[in-house]
Amino acid sequence: MRVLDLTRVLAGPLCTMMLGDLGADVLKVERPGGGDETRAWGPPFDAEGRSAYFLSVNRNKLSLAADLDSEDDRLLLHRLVAGADVVVDNFRPGTLARRGLDPLRLLAVHPRLVWCTLSGFGTASARPGYDFVVQAESGWMAITGEPGGAPMKIGVALADVIVGKDAAVAVLAALLGRDHLPEPSERRLTVSLAHSATAALVNVAQNALVTGQEPRRWGNAHPNLVPYQLFETGDRPIALAVGNDAQWQACCRALGRDDLAADAALATNAGRVRARERVVAALTDTLAARPAGEWLERLGAAGVPAGVVRPVREALADVAADAGTGIAPLAPGTVRRPPPALDQHGELVRRHGWEAFLRATHSPRSPL
Numbered sequence: 001m002r003v004l005d006l007t008r009v010l011a012g013p014l015c016t017m018m019l020g021d022l023g024a025d026v027l028k029v030e031r032p033g034g035g036d037e038t039r040a041w042g043p044p045f046d047a048e049g050r051s052a053y054f055l056s057v058n059r060n061k062l063s064l065a066a067d068l069d070s071e072d073d074r075l076l077l078h079r080l081v082a083g084a085d086v087v088v089d090n091f092r093p094g095t096l097a098r099r100g101l102d103p104l105r106l107l108a109v110h111p112r113l114v115w116c117t118l119s120g121f122g123t124a125s126a127r128p129g130y131d132f133v134v135q136a137e138s139g140w141m142a143i144t145g146e147p148g149g150a151p152m153k154i155g156v157a158l159a160d161v162i163v164g165k166d167a168a169v170a171v172l173a174a175l176l177g178r179d180h181l182p183e184p185s186e187r188r189l190t191v192s193l194a195h196s197a198t199a200a201l202v203n204v205a206q207n208a209l210v211t212g213q214e215p216r217r218w219g220n221a222h223p224n225l226v227p228y229q230l231f232e233t234g235d236r237p238i239a240l241a242v243g244n245d246a247q248w249q250a251c252c253r254a255l256g257r258d259d260l261a262a263d264a265a266l267a268t269n270a271g272r273v274r275a276r277e278r279v280v281a282a283l284t285d286t287l288a289a290r291p292a293g294e295w296l297e298r299l300g301a302a303g304v305p306a307g308v309v310r311p312v313r314e315a316l317a318d319v320a321a322d323a324g325t326g327i328a329p330l331a332p333g334t335v336r337r338p339p340p341a342l343d344q345h346g347e348l349v350r351r352h353g354w355e356a357f358l359r360a361t362h363s364p365r366s367p368l
Contacts, residue, residue: 055324
C-alpha cells in the first residue's frame with residue numbers, strides 16, 4: 001500500500017506512522033525550509049539536532065519537500081496521488097482545493113483511492129485543531145483533576161493520539177471495502193479531534209446520558225467502581241483497582257480485613273459505591289500501616305490488580321524503545337526506517353516517484 005502523507009504535528013503523522021508500521025510505503029510531504037513544525041518543537045533535541053517530538057511519530061517514512069504554490073510541485077503531487085492507495089491530510093478546509101488538489105475531484109478520477117482528512121472541529125470549521133483546546137471543549141478537563149480543584153488536562157496529547165488511531169482504523173476499513181465503494185464520497189473519510197475526544201468519554205458520557213446529571217472530577221478515584229483509586233502506603237502510593245465482587249473478597253483477604261469481606265452491605269459494587277467514604281477510609285488506614293512492596297506481593301498473590309506509580313523512564317524499561325525511533329509497535333508492526341530528514345528523499349522521489357521506496361531500501365547508494 002502507498003500512503004501519501006500530507007499531515008503535520010501529531011495526529012496525522014501518528015496515523016500514517018501506524019500505517020507505515022504495518023508495512024505501507026509512506027511518503028511524507030513537507031513544506032520547503034522548515035518542514036513539519038514539530039521538527040523545531042524542542043528542546044529536547046538529540047545529538048543530531050532532531051526534535052524528540054518529531055521523532056516520536058515519523059518513523060517508517062520517506063520525506064519530500066514540496067511547495068503547494070509551485071506549479072511544478074503541484075504536478076508532482078498529482079502524479080503521486082495517481083499512484084497512491086491512500087492520501088491523509090490535515091489542511092484547513094479549502095486549502096488543497098484552492099491549489100487544484102480537491103479531494104473529491106481526485107477521488108472521482110482515481111476510483112481506488114482512499115482519502116482521509118483529520119480536522120479539529122469537522123471539515124465545515126476552519127478553527128485550528130489543537131489538543132489542549134479540544135481537551136477543554138470535549139469535557140475531558142471538566143472531569144480531570146482533584147475534586148474541587150481546577151480543571152486539568154491529561155499529561156499527554158491524548159486527543160491527538162485517539163484521533164490518529166481513529167483515522168488509521170477508518171483507512172484500514174476503507175481499504176478492505178474499497179471494491180464496494182464506487183462513489184467518491186464513500187472513499188472520502190473525515191475524522192475530527194472534537195468528535196474522537198467526545199466519543200472517548202465512553203462510560204462517563206453514558207453516565208451523563210443515563211442520569212441527566214453533570215459528571216464531576218474524581219481525582220484518582222472512579223465514578224462507577226469502589227475501591228478503584230490511589231492509596232498511600234507506608235512508603236509510596238499504590239493504585240488499587242477492584243473490578244468485580246470476587247476481587248473485592250480477595251482484596252479483603254489479602255489486606256487482612258475479614259470484617260469488610262463479611263459485611264453484606266459491601267458485597268456488591270453498587271453497595272460499595274454507596275458506602276464509598278467508609279470503604280475508602282477503612283482501606284486508607286489499613287494500607288498506611290505497611291510498605292507498598294508488601295501489599296503488592298499480597299495483592300498479586302490474591303489476583304487483585306494493583307501497582308505502584310512509576311516514572312516514565314522506569315515504565316519505558318518494559319518495552320522495546322529507541323531514542324531514534326520511539327516505542328516499537330507490537331506484531332505485525334515493524335520498525336523499518338528511522339524518521340527522515342527534511343527532503344531526505346526528494347531527489348529520489350522526483351526522479352522515480354513511488355519507486356523511490358525500492359531504491360531507497362535496496363540501492364547500494366541508499367540515503368538511508
